[in-house]
Amino acid sequence: MLPRAYRGGPRRYGRRDGRGRRRRRKVCEFCARRGRQPQIIDYKHADTLRRFLDERSRIQKARKMGTCRKHQRKLGRAIKRAREIALLPFTED
Numbered sequence: 001m002l003p004r005a006y007r008g009g010p011r012r013y014g015r016r017d018g019r020g021r022r023r024r025r026k027v028c029e030f031c032a033r034r035g036r037q038p039q040i041i042d043y044k045h046a047d048t049l050r051r052f053l054d055e056r057s058r059i060q061k062a063r064k065m066g067t068c069r070k071h072q073r074k075l076g077r078a079i080k081r082a083r084e085i086a087l088l089p090f091t092e093d
């Protein structure tokens, strides 16, 4: 086995991902907005919720959006409630 220095050196923060982009830590946008304005995750705010749906109206993965667990849970509840009252679609097409 070669020494680490010959194998590409130490692993550093900000390594490139598979697509050649620097990986940056995503921050939950609801946590980030806290303080500046009261953050609303509410079933009535369909426009906000819609941004967390993919093109087939499924809820985006928290991993992808960077949403923290707490807000992802609130989001999921709000989206499901919004679907019940037809503010958001269950599926596209």
Ligand SMILES: [Zn+2]
Pocket (backbone or CB within 6 Å): 028, 029, 030, 031, 032, 067, 068, 069, 070, 071
């Ligand atoms: Zn959060």
